[in-house]
Amino acid sequence: MKFRVERDVLADAVAWAARSLPVRPSAPVLAGLLIETGDEGLVLSTFDYETSARATLQAEVADEGRVLVSGRLLSDICRSLPNKPVEMTLDGARVSLTCGSSRFSLQTLPVEDYPSIPDMPAATGTVRSADFAHAVAQAVTAAGRDDMLPVLTGVRIEIEGDTISLLATDRFRLSQRELGWNPGTPDATLAALVPAKVLGDTAKSLTSGEVITIALSASGTGEGIIGFEGTGAGGIRRTTTRLLDGEFPKVRSLFPNEKLTTARIDRAALIESIKRVSLVADRNTAVQLAFSDGALTLDAGSGDDAQATESVPAEIQGEDLVTGFNPTFLLDGLGAIDEAVVELAFTQASKPVVISGIADDGADADEGGLFRYLLMPRRLLS
The missing domain is CATH 3.10.150.10 (DNA Polymerase III, subunit A, domain 2)
Structure with missing residues (x-):
């Protein structure tokens, strides 16, 4: 096996293929990166019996062959190489890598013990x-x-x-x-x-x-x-x-068909308020959300501990309500939304909230697809 390829192309492809290498491989060969040269050009592959990665590159192939080397070591080496063409040659049980004045000699792994890479299913x-x-x-x-x-x-x-x-x-x-x-x-x-x-x-x-x-x-x-x-x-x-084996729960029915209370709020302002108020929240305790009189009031902390309160303007329709949520989960959902305004929709305080983005024209955001985030409430401390 012998080939020549541009350094940036090789380094990028090796890093991409090596990203899925197992941290603790069940067999030493699974820590390897398979290098093959042939009619397709240069092919780099990794496989851990669950996930495979395969990169096909254009390269100057002088001799066909296949070899297995440590994937993470090769990735580290390629990342540090100067910006010059890279030449790799198989010499017995070792691979020689040359790039400018840099030269490396790598020990090979038993390529005959490497599992077969699964075929790609038919395109859907x-x-x-x-x-x-x-x-x-x-x-x-x-x-x-x-x-x-x-x-x-x-x-x-x-x-x-x-x-x-x-x-x-x-x-x-x-x-x-x-x-x-x-x-x-x-x-x-x-x-x-x-x-x-x-x-x-x-x-x-x-x-x-x-x-x-x-x-x-x-x-x-x-x-x-x-x-x-x-x-x-x-x-x-x-x-x-x-694919994972097992029956995924039938979750679509959890999204309610009605909205009895809705609140539309500036997303950035709400995120910042939650971050500040949650600083005094004990681990695994909820941040309280009270919707009333055109504002959302957030509260955290209780008793002799530190406490925090902050209000955010909100466009509220429906009955007033008080509920509470895990602040981390709440921030995760808000952070995944693109729109500047979010809607929090409730059926009642003890039921989940549905959070979604609102487009500039005030309609439910649907450009590029609809994202909805449903979050279970947490019990509030008395």
């Missing part, structure tokens, strides 16, 4: 990469982080014709984001439960090109695989991951 459709990355970033806000409840650590992707819905919940909050896309089959109806961390990292890493191709295997759950393909510096990048 395409979506604008920037729109998809933003939608995923909003949806993962509510995804669970408790590995004891693996189903809740995923984002449910529902495809219905030309609409993609992203749903996530950790039992205390729920996010829903919808966006349009270009399906391969106009009447396609598919669903998949994708690990939230993998989905978030992948969507964010594939924004160099204009579109992302989504490829979903027919099974939809369990042993199914979902793939994402986009373009990066110098070539094509592809990620696959196994």
Whole structure:
């Protein structure tokens, strides 16, 4: 194996492929990055039996071959190289890397023990990469982080014709984001439960090109695989991951069909007020929200402890109410909204709030897709 490639192209692709390497690999070879040269050019791959990453680059290939080296070490080396072409050559059990006057010799790992990279499923459709990355970033806000409840650590992707819905919940909050896309089959109806961390990292890493191709295997759950393909510096990048097994809760019905009390508030002002008031809130205690007389009054702290109170102007319709929420969860939802004005909609004080953005014309924001964030209230200290 022997090839020559531009330093920036190689460093970017190696860093992208190595980002998904396991911190504690179950086998030494899984810490490796597979380098292959052939008709496709230069191909860099990683795989941990769950998630794979594959970058195809244009390179001057002198000899075909394949080799496995430490992925993180190669990433560190490539990042530190001078801005000159890089040449890599396999010499026995070692790989020689030359860049200008810099020379490295790397020990290889047993490439014959490396697992086969899974094939990409058939393409299901395409979506604008920037729109998809933003939608995923909003949806993962509510995804669970408790590995004891693996189903809740995923984002449910529902495809219905030309609409993609992203749903996530950790039992205390729920996010829903919808966006349009270009399906391969106009009447396609598919669903998949994708690990939230993998989905978030992948969507964010594939924004160099204009579109992302989504490829979903027919099974939809369990042993199914979902793939994402986009373009990066110098070539094509592809990620696959196994879908989570289990039944995602039927959460759509949690969004109420009526609004008995609504409050429209400047988002930035509300965020800053919550941050200030929550400074005196004990861990795991709620910040109180009282809606009355054209203002939202926030309170935190109690008894002999530090206390804080602050009011924010609000356009309130419906009955006055007093409720409370985990301030961190509240800030997470507000931070995921793009619009300058947000609406907090209630059916009653003891029921969840639905938070969404309001467009400049006063209507529910729907440009580029609808994002809704449902948050359970917390018991207030007496």
